[in-house]
Amino acid sequence: MTKLSVNINKVATIRNARGGNVPNVCQVALDCEKFGAEGITVHPRPDERHIRYADVWDLKPLLKTEFNIEGYPSPDFIKLVKSVKPHQVTLVPDPPEAITSSAGWDTITHLEFLKEVVADFQSVGIRVSIFIDTDLKNIEFAAKTGTDRVELYTEPYATDYPKDREKAIAPFVAAAKLAKGLGLGLNAGHDLSLENLAYMHKFIPWIDEVSIGHALIADALYFGLEDTIKRYKKQLE
Template structure:
């Protein structure tokens, strides 16, 4: 069964716009769990413009489902992972000023760097995932790092889905087959939505986890959080 991990960065963005603690990031995470989410994802960035490092510690102490921390492995990020020891760390090649993740790793160029990090995190009992595109060579070099999983960057799929969903999904199906053959677990995320998630799942039913934030939180403004999580989980059947 493909697990749904809810990325709560957007909740923190709304809170930070006014200061204070409304909406309460921790309470939203707990509600997501109560409403059926199987994981919580956060992506702290150096400027703390949404998720703050304190949020990460607060969440670790309270949530009961999988905890996935995404981010670029800067010195501060690495120390955070060592301290918190989440269920999973997802390594993302974001520049510090990136608005959102917009590319996967060049795992061939950065193989040694990633391998050293993965060895360190796995020794602590933290599952590792590398954010990648669909290029077969990139996936092969991801496997050489020793990572447990990759996370397929799905923005290209979401962009082309309305024009031709069969062409949009094709490279992801092939990438997933290669990853599976190499013994990698497969996650997916970025711009997955109620419109395109079920088609993605039906074509790659062995995806282990999808991480969804922007679209899910936006839908919750209209449907409510409980109904929205149920709708996303229904797409994974």
């Protein structure tokens, strides 16, 4: 079964726009769990413009499902994650000023660095996933890092889906098959939505987890959070 992990960064963005604690990030996370989400994802950035490091600490003792922290493995990020000990850490190659994730790792160039980081997190019992594109060489070298999983960066799929969905899914199927053949677990995320999620899942049903934030929180404005989570889970049946 493919798990749905809800990225709650956008909830924190709304809160931070006015200060205070409305909406309450922790309560939204607990509601997501109550409504059927199997995980919560956060991406704390150095400027704390949405999820703050304090939010990560507040969430850890409350969550009953899987906790996934994603981010660039800077010294501060590594220290935070190793202290909090989530179920999973997802390594992304974002520079600090990035608005959102826009590329996967060049695992060939950064092989030795990623090996060290992966081993460091695994040494304290944290599952590691590497954010990656569909370049097959990058997936081959991701396996060489010792990572447990890779997360396919799905924005290109989402962009091309309305124009030619068969062409859009093809490189992701090839990448997913290679990852599976290499013994890697498989996650997926970025711009997945009610429009395109079911089609991806139809062709790659062995995805372990999808992480969805922007589209899901936007849909919740129209359908409500509970109904929205049910709609997303239905796409994964």
